[in-house]
Structures are given as C-alpha cells and as structure tokens.
Amino acid sequence: MPDRVLLIPARARRESWSIDRVRFFSFHLMPYRGLPADFEDRHDSAWVWIPNALYDPREGSRYYGEYLDQLAYAEELGFDGVCVNEHHQTAYGLMPSPNLIAAALTQRTTRVKIAVLGNALPLYDPPTRVAEEIAMLDNISGGRIISGQVIGGGPEYYSSSINPTEARSRFAEAHELIMRAWTEPGPFEFYGEHYKLRYVNVWPRPLQQPHPPVWIPGAGSLETIEFVARRRYAYMGIPYFHIDVFKQTYARFREACEQEGYRAHPTQMGLLMPIYVADSDDQAREEFEQHFWYFKRKLIPGLVLSPPGYTSVESLLRIAKAARGGFIDSVRTWQDIEDGCYAVVGSPSTVYEKIAEHQAELGAGNLLGLFQVGDMPDEKVRASLERFAGEVMPRLRADFPESSEPPPRSLPFPDKTLAEVS
Amino acid sequence: MRTELIEVGGRRTELVVGGEGPPLLYLHSFLGEPVGPSELLSGLAETRTVYAPLHPGFGRSLGLEAVRGIDDLTDHYLAFIDAHGWGRVDVVGCSLGGWIALELAARHGDRIGRLVLAASLGIRLAAVPMADIFVVQLGQERRARELLFHDPDHPVAALAVPRFAELDDERFRLLVKAAAATARVGWNPYLHDPRLERLLPRVVSAPLVVWGSNDRVVPPAYGERLAQLLPGARLELIPDCGHAIWLERPRALLAAAREHLDRPELAPTLAAEHEGALASAALR
Numbered sequence: 001m002p003d004r005v006l007l008i009p010a011r012a013r014r015e016s017w018s019i020d021r022v023r024f025f026s027f028h029l030m031p032y033r034g035l036p037a038d039f040e041d042r043h044d045s046a047w048v049w050i051p052n053a054l055y056d057p058r059e060g061s062r063y064y065g066e067y068l069d070q071l072a073y074a075e076e077l078g079f080d081g082v083c084v085n086e087h088h089q090t091a092y093g094l095m096p097s098p099n100l101i102a103a104a105l106t107q108r109t110t111r112v113k114i115a116v117l118g119n120a121l122p123l124y125d126p127p128t129r130v131a132e133e134i135a136m137l138d139n140i141s142g143g144r145i146i147s148g149q150v151i152g153g154g155p156e157y158y159s160s161s162i163n164p165t166e167a168r169s170r171f172a173e174a175h176e177l178i179m180r181a182w183t184e185p186g187p188f189e190f191y192g193e194h195y196k197l198r199y200v201n202v203w204p205r206p207l208q209q210p211h212p213p214v215w216i217p218g219a220g221s222l223e224t225i226e227f228v229a230r231r232r233y234a235y236m237g238i239p240y241f242h243i244d245v246f247k248q249t250y251a252r253f254r255e256a257c258e259q260e261g262y263r264a265h266p267t268q269m270g271l272l273m274p275i276y277v278a279d280s281d282d283q284a285r286e287e288f289e290q291h292f293w294y295f296k297r298k299l300i301p302g303l304v305l306s307p308p309g310y311t312s313v314e315s316l317l318r319i320a321k322a323a324r325g326g327f328i329d330s331v332r333t334w335q336d337i338e339d340g341c342y343a344v345v346g347s348p349s350t351v352y353e354k355i356a357e358h359q360a361e362l363g364a365g366n367l368l369g370l371f372q373v374g375d376m377p378d379e380k381v382r383a384s385l386e387r388f389a390g391e392v393m394p395r396l397r398a399d400f401p402e403s404s405e406p407p408p409r410s411l412p413f414p415d416k417t418l419a420e421v422s
Numbered sequence: 423m424r425t426e427l428i429e430v431g432g433r434r435t436e437l438v439v440g441g442e443g444p445p446l447l448y449l450h451s452f453l454g455e456p457v458g459p460s461e462l463l464s465g466l467a468e469t470r471t472v473y474a475p476l477h478p479g480f481g482r483s484l485g486l487e488a489v490r491g492i493d494d495l496t497d498h499y500l501a502f503i504d505a506h507g508w509g510r511v512d513v514v515g516c517s518l519g520g521w522i523a524l525e526l527a528a529r530h531g532d533r534i535g536r537l538v539l540a541a542s543l544g545i546r547l548a549a550v551p552m553a554d555i556f557v558v559q560l561g562q563e564r565r566a567r568e569l570l571f572h573d574p575d576h577p578v579a580a581l582a583v584p585r586f587a588e589l590d591d592e593r594f595r596l597l598v599k600a601a602a603a604t605a606r607v608g609w610n611p612y613l614h615d616p617r618l619e620r621l622l623p624r625v626v627s628a629p630l631v632v633w634g635s636n637d638r639v640v641p642p643a644y645g646e647r648l649a650q651l652l653p654g655a656r657l658e659l660i661p662d663c664g665h666a667i668w669l670e671r672p673r674a675l676l677a678a679a680r681e682h683l684d685r686p687e688l689a690p691t692l693a694a695e696h697e698g699a700l701a702s703a704a705l706r
Contacts, residue, residue, distance in 0.1 A: 158557070163609040165486075165602050307609075308556055309602030313595050320560065320586075320594065 021266050021400040022359065024393055025115060026074035026385065027083040027368040030067045030101070032091035033375035034059045035298050045302030047090040047155040060094060066378045068101070070371070072108040073382060077389035081113030081146070083272075083368055086120050089159040092299040099133045106141040114141055117217060117236060118148020122167050123160050126195055127174035128202060131181040135206040143207040148215045148236065149175055157307045165309030168223075170194050180413050182211040214410060215270065220249045221315050229256035229264070232408040234366065236270040240300070240328035243341035243358060246271060250362050265407040266365025266400075271358075274343035275369040276380075277387035281346040287380055288345050288373070289334060295374030300329055343373070348391035355392070356399055367396075423463060423472070431501035433485030436476040441467025446683070447511050448474040449499070449519025451541075451668065452555070452604040453570075453582065457481050457596060461672040466514065466679065475502060477518070479603030481596060492607045492615050496525040503533050512536040514679055516668050517640075518543055518604060521615070524648075527629070528621035537629035538679045540667050541637055542648060545622075546614040550643040554612070556605060560598070561586040572636040572664040582669050613640075619651065628654030630682035632675055634663030656682075 034056055035046070043050060071082045084101045087093040095101050098116045105114050114137070119130045130149075138145040151171045157164035173192040177200070180190070186201030206212050217236040218224035228235040235253050237246050250269055257264040274292070278284035304327075311319070328342055337343055344354050355367065369388065372381045423440035438456040446466060450456050456463065456474035466472045477495060479486030489495060499522060503511055512535040515523030520542025527534045546552070558566045566583045567574035584593065608614075629652055633645030642659060649657035658678050663671045 161610045163605065165606045165609065169487075305557075306559060308598075308605040313598045313602075316560070316598055317591060317594055 021365055021403045022396055023080040023113075023267075023366050024078075024389075024396075025081040025083050025113070025270075025366060025368045026071060026079050027085075027117070027272055027370050028067055028071055028372060029085065029087075029093040029370065030063065030095050031093055031295070031299055031372075031374065032060065033063060033294075033377075035091055035294075035375075040297045040301065043301075045155075045305070046092050046299045047302030047305060048158040050089075050091055050302070052089075054091070063094065067372065068104055068108060070378070070381055070385070071105055073385060074389075075109045075112040077385055078393065079112060079389065081115055081366075082109070083115040083117050083148075085117045085148070086123075086150070087153070088123075088156055090155065090299075090302070092303065099137060102137050102145070103140070106137060106144070109144075111144075113144050113146055115146035115215060116148050117146075117215060118150040120150050120152030120156055121174035121178070122162050122170035123152055123156060124174065126197055127177055128181055128197065128200060130174070131178040131202045132204075134178075134212060135182065135202060135204050138206040138208055138212050139204050143212075145206075145208070145212045146215055147212045148217060149178070150217050153303065154305045154307050154310050155302055157310060158305060163309075164307035166194065167310050176413050179211065179214075182206055183412060210412070211410075213267075218249075220245060220252075221312075222252065223312075225249070225253050226256050228268075229253060229260050230411070232260075232262075232268070232410045234268045234270060236366075236368075237272065237364075239272040239274075239370070240303075240342065241340075242326045245326055247358075247361055250364065254363075262408055264363075265405065266363055266403060267407040269362070269364040270366035270368055271362055271364040272368035272370060273341065274345075274373045275351060275355075275371055275384070275388060276343065276345045276373070277348055277351050277384045277392060279347060279387075281350050284345045284347065284350075285334065288343070288376075291374035291376040291380075292337065292343055293374070296328060296331060299374065304329060348387055351388065352392045352395050355396060359396070359400065423460075423467060423474075427482065428505075430475070430505055431498060433478055433488075433498070434483065435478075435485075435502070436480075436482040438463070438474040438476075439472065440464075441470050441472045443470040445506065445508060445511055446470035446472050447499070447503070447513045448472055449513060449515040449522050450474060450477065450480070451517030451519055451666070452600060452608075453517075453666065453669075454480040454596060454600040454603075455516075455582075455668060460668070462668045462676055462679075465672070465676040469680065469684070470512075473506070475499075477522075477603060479606060480600055486603055486606055489603075489606055492521060492525055495522050495607060496529060499526055500530055500533065509533070510535045512683055514538040514540070514683075515542060516540040517665065518608070518613075520544065521613070521618075524618060524622070524625070525615065527625045527627050528618060531624060531626050534627055536683050537625075537627035538632065538682055539629050539648065540632040540675055540679075541634060541640055541665050542631070542644075543608065543613045543640060544615060545619045545644065545647065545651075546611070546616070547643055547647055550641050552613060552641075552644075553639050555639060556601070556609065569638055570664055570666045571670050572634060572662050573670070576670060578669050582666065622648070622651040623653060625652050628652075628656075630678060631655050631657045632667060632678055633657065633659050634665055634667050634670065635659045635661045636663060637665045639665040 084098040086098045088096045102114050102116050134147045151167050173194050181202040187199040190197045190200050214233040215236050216228045217238050219238040254264045276288040423438050426437045428437050476483040478489050513523045520539040521544035524544045563583045567579040571579045631645050631649045633642045649655045660671050660674045667675045
C-alpha cells in the first residue's frame with residue numbers, strides 16, 4: 001500500500017528503536033500502603049470485594065504524588081523507561097487507568113520510554129478507545145509510548161462483569177481492531193463477533209510508525225507465546241513465578257520464534273522482578289523484608305482469582321498440577337524468596353551478580369525492576385533506585401553490549417505468514 | 423442408561439438415554455449430572471424413555487463457542503426436539519436446565535408438554551439476591567458443598583463435589599468445563615434472562631415447581647414467584663433440602679415429578695384460565 005508510506009512523517013521513519021541489548025525500566029504498581037495490620041486476618045482478598053472504606057483519600061493522594069515522583073526520578077537516574085499498568089478495584093495497584101498516569105508522565109519526563117503494561121483490552125468497549133488514547137499519548141510524548149496489551153487478570157472479570165469465557169476471543173478481536181485502526185487508512189468498517197463498528201477512523205494516528213511497539217504480558221501459556229512470536233511482538237513474563245518457570249517460558253518463546261523462521265531479538269523479551277539494593281546484603285534484607293511480606297500477605301491474595309472459562313481446561317490442569325510451589329503465593333520464608341528469586345535483594349554486587357547470572361540464560365533485553373514493593377516508604381525506594389542506577393546498571397550494560405541487529409518488524413493485519421510477507 | 427454421541431444442529435452432543443415409555447427430556451443443572459449414576463434419572467426411566475443430553479460445553483458435548491446466551495441453548499434444544507421428531511415433549515429441568523425449560527415453554531409453548539421445574543434459574547428478584555456460584559474457586563470444595571446442599575456433610579455432597587486434591591484428570595475436566603459452560607450463559611446478566619419474566623404468563627404447561635426449602639443459591643422465594651407467574655403452576659417445597667434437589671432428595675423429587683407427569687389431562691376450566699392469561703399477556 002504505497003499511499004500509506006507517504007503518510008509517514010519523516011521524523012518517525014528513522015529507526016526509533018534503542019538497540020541496547022539490555023534496557024532498564026522502572027516498573028510501578030502504585031499499591032495502597034495503608035492497609036491495617038490485621039487486614040489478612042479479616043479479609044481473604046485485596047481485590048474485587050476489598051471494602052473501599054479502607055481507602056483513605058488523604059493517604060492515597062500522597063501516594064500518587066510520591067509514586068509519580070519516583071517514576072520521574074528514574075529518568076533522572078538514567079533508566080531507559082518507566083512502566084505503568086492497569087488494575088481495578090484493588091489495593092494492589094491504584095491505576096485503574098494507566099493511560100492517565102502515562103499522560104502525567106509525558107509531562108514529567110522528556111526522554112524515557114513510557115510502557116503501558118498494559119491496557120486490558122476486553123474491558124474497553126469499543127476498544128478503539130485504546131487505539132485513540134495510546135495514539136494521543138504517543139503524539140504528546142514525542143513517540144515514547146510502548147503499547148502493552150493484555151487480557152486482564154482473573155479478578156478484572158469479577159470487577160467488570162465482562163464474561164470471562166469471552167476474554168480470549170474479545171482480546172484477539174480488540175487487538176486486531178486496534179492494530180488495524182493504527183495501520184489501515186480509515187475510515188473502514190470493522191465487523192467482528194464482539195465489536196461491530198461502522199466507521200473506524202482513529203484521530204490522531206500514532207507518531208511511531210507503523211505503530212508503537214507492542215508488548216504482550218503472558219503467564220507462560222503456549223497460546224500466548226506462539227501468538228507473540230508469530231506477530232513479532234515482545235513477550236513480557238508475568239511476574240511472581242519461580243525463576244525456573246521464567247527460564248522455561250523464555251526457552252519456549254525462543255523456540256516459538258525459531259519455528260516462525262527467525263531468532264528471538266532481546267527487545268522481544270522482558271522480565272519483571274522486585275529489586276532492592278542497599279549497602280550490604282544484611283542491610284538490604286533488614287530494610288526490605290517487611291515490605292515484601294506486606295505485598296505477599298496483604299496484596300497478593302485475590303490476584304489469582306480464577307473466573308470460570310477464563311483459562312482453558314488443559315492450561316488449568318497443567319497449572320493445578322504444577323502449582324504446589326512455583327508461584328509467590330506458596331512463598332513462606334526468606335529462603336523461599338532467595339531460592340525462587342521472587343525478589344533480587346542485596347548489596348550492589350549481589351544484585352548485579354544475581355541478575356547477570358539469570359540474564360545470561362534468559363537473554364531478556366528489557367529488565368523491569370519493581371523498586372517500590374508493598375508498603376515501602378518513599379525514602380527507601382529512592383535510595384534503592386539510586387544504588388541500582390549508580391552501581392548495578394552500568395555493570396550490566398557493560399556485560400551486555402549493544403546489538404546491531406534490528407528487532408523484527410511486527411506482522412501487519414490481516415494475518416499473513418512470514419512467507420507471504422517476504 | 424447408555425451414553426451416545428449424536429449430532430444436534432451440527433454440534434456433537436453427548437446423550438444419556440434409557441428406559442421405556444413415552445419420551446421425557448431431562449435438562450440438567452450447572453453440575454452436568456447426567457454423567458455418573460443418578461437415582462433421579464434411573465427412577466424416571468422406569469416409566470419413561472429418558473433423554474438426558476449434555477448442554478454444549480458440558481461433558482463431551484461441543485459447540486460452546488457458538489453459544490453467546492441462553493437463547494442459543496433454547497435454539498439448541500428446539501433443534502434437539504425437532505431432530506427426534508417430537509411434536510411436543512415433557513420436560514424435567516433442574517437449575518440451569520430449568521431455565522432452559524422455562525425459555526422453551528415461554529417461547530415455544532407448542533413444543534412443550536408437561537413441565538417439572540426444580541430449583542430453576544431464569545428470573546431475578548431484586549429483594550432476594552442469589553448466591554454467587556462463580557466466586558467459588560477450585561479447591562474450595564467445602565464452600566461449594568455449603569452452597570449446594572442443606573447438609574454439606576451428606577455423603578452425596580462429597581460425591582458431587584469431591585476434594586480438589588482427589589480429583590482425577592477426567593473429573594477435573596468435567597468440573598471445569600461445567601463451570602465455564604454455565605458462565606457462558608449465566609455470567610452477566612447473572613443466571614437469569616431479564617426478558618423472561620414478562621413472557622411467563624404465556625406458559626400453558628401448568629408446571630410443577632419443586633424447591634428445596636433451604637436453597638442457598640436460588641432461595642425459595644424464587645419458587646414462590648415462579649409459581650405465581652406461571653399459570654396453573656403448583657409449588658412443592660422439599661424440607662431440609664438445598665439447591666441440588668436431584669442429589670440431596672432425589673426420591674422426593676422423583677415422586678413429585680412422576681405424580682405430575684402421569685396425572686390426567688388438565689381440567690377444561692384450567693385450560694380456559696390459561697387462554698385468559700394468554701389473552702391478557704398479549705394485550706400487555
């Protein structure tokens with residue numbers, strides 16, 4: 001379609017990808033820190049039905065300020081990007097609209113990528129709303145947006161009353177609609193099972209052409225891995241699994257890319273982990289541990305709520321058998337945390353060594369650190385960010401130098417095989 | 423009872439069938455009970471040829487993707503009735519199956535004969551909330567038993583809802599699929615059809631409505647309301663019984679169902695009342 005090429009602004013035609021082999025992102029959940037000490041004795045979930053009377057707006061307002069400052073500070077410290085995410089009706093994260101936080105960040109930063117990880121597509125009707133907002137953010141930020149697109153966790157289907165048995169087909173359809181809205185000259189008609197739109201004609205169009213990078217979070221299911229590999233997007237491992245689970249997942253992803261006829265590019269893989277850096281290992285544990293338990297005991301319960309039909313029968317069977325260990329909800333002791341690498345905690349050398357060790361095997365080009373964990377106060381977050389940026393990041397960057405190989409281009413819709421495209 | 427795989431409207435359908443006598447269509451609950459032994463089904467089969475198909479998505483029945491709402495199940499059973507060449511068929515429907523039976527009777531009354539509704543879903547009473555069956559998670563078998571049974575320690579409760587750790591792969595699949603197939607039609611609006619209630623005065627079957635006195639999923643007030651709305655309906659409350667009547671009190675349900683299915687034709691006065699109800703429904 002030659003006329004589409006003519007529409008691309010000259011500025012965006014240049015390769016806009018960073019090609020560092022490892023890029024560092026500061027990821028934030030924006031949790032509610034003020035849950036009472038006996039919360040877990042009285043409530044079984046921080047999600048869906050956690051009484052919102054527990055939310056104190058004066059506290060919450062202060063958290064938003066601190067959290068936005070922390071994300072902006074990451075740019076100052078030399079991070080490559082920041083990440084926000086979407087969760088509803090929960091103390092786990094106060095970002096029901098990650099796009100609003102991203103919008104604020106476009107005005108607080110000038111350089112970093114802003115990754116929305118991601119918009120839960122089935123919760124938007126019509127999903128062109130996501131195409132519009134991400135395109136707006138991309139224009140406003142000067143082309144710094146990464147568009148994460150997710151099905152949304154199990155609790156979101158209780159919170160929204162969207163039918164969980166339609167989650168996957170709604171996601172697939174909404175995703176195609178959004179990608180086409182960004183790349184296909186409008187107006188056009190979209191006629192799907194869930195969405196029937198007479199006129200799709202999104203204004204503005206994204207600044208990054210043909211569209212902002214797409215990251216898809218996944219929990220290891222083969223369907224998602226193959227989908228991401230096939231479309232040449234980036235795969236983001238959903239966190240809180242044992243490190244061995246991630247190693248299997250990324251091995252599977254690399255295999256899936258090879259089956260598609262190409263080698264997985266580092267920028268196509270992202271790993272998220274809680275990180276805390278202090279002057280010594282002992283100090284790090286002492287400062288960090290209580291906040292991890294707040295996170296694990298108060299905020300995690302409810303995260304794994306699984307509405308019927310949300311996960312395929314065979315996947316559930318596999319999860320049910322694999323469960324017993326392997327996920328954060330089974331973590332009981334500090335040793336469990338260390339063994340499973342549920343958090344990387346220690347002196348700068350320790351944190352560097354642990355990440356380098358896993359990174360050598362995982363080859364993930366996007367390292368997402370969760371620095372604010374549970375009820376961790378602002379000063380600790382900042383100190384840990386500073387030590388990580390000053391003493392860990394440079395060593396990792398040196399170990400994993402730049403790659404001259406550009407990342408693969410995503411496949412356009414309508415769906416084509418590699419052979420058809422080339 | 424034997425199991426067959428048949429095609430209904432192009433969908434593979436698992437059918438449990440057996441017995442002797444005029445045909446009787448049994449529409450099962452959200453538990454998918456025709457799989458496994460059933461005192462109710464074998465009892466009904468003593469005087470009837472019982473057809474107990476598994477709804478799309480349950481057991482080995484396929485075709486759930488094309489089901490977007492309860493009306494798709496209604497159409498599916500209309501196709502089932504057509505495929506068997508029945509002009510009119512008697513129906514026993516439990517819970518989810520009762521809802522489908524109500525839709526059939528309200529929208530295709532000419533195809534439905536005698537009707538028995540046990541703990542039927544399908545309507546909503548604003549003042550009497552139903553329990554949320556979908557919040558019960560895998561592994562919460564105690565919670566599930568308490569929801570479904572008057573006596574969660576009744577041996578049949580443990581049979582119907584086995585301990586999660588003891589489930590073999592086959593039972594696991596059945597359970598998970600049953601929940602998904604139920605959510606497909608009953609997630610939102612929750613286990614009812616907002617358009618059904620106003621059609622109920624059209625039902626001419628003078629149904630028997632059976633309810634567990636201690637139904638925690640759909641409280642007995644729902645049975646009372648259905649009995650009010652359905653012309654000529656009779657409500658029978660079964661004491662010390664929860665939602666899963668077919669499991670907890672199968673003999674009481676069997677006796678009531680048989681009595682209703684075998685009783686003589688409707689009295690002419692009652693039939694005339696129905697005509698009147700129909701006429702007034704049409705005027706509304």
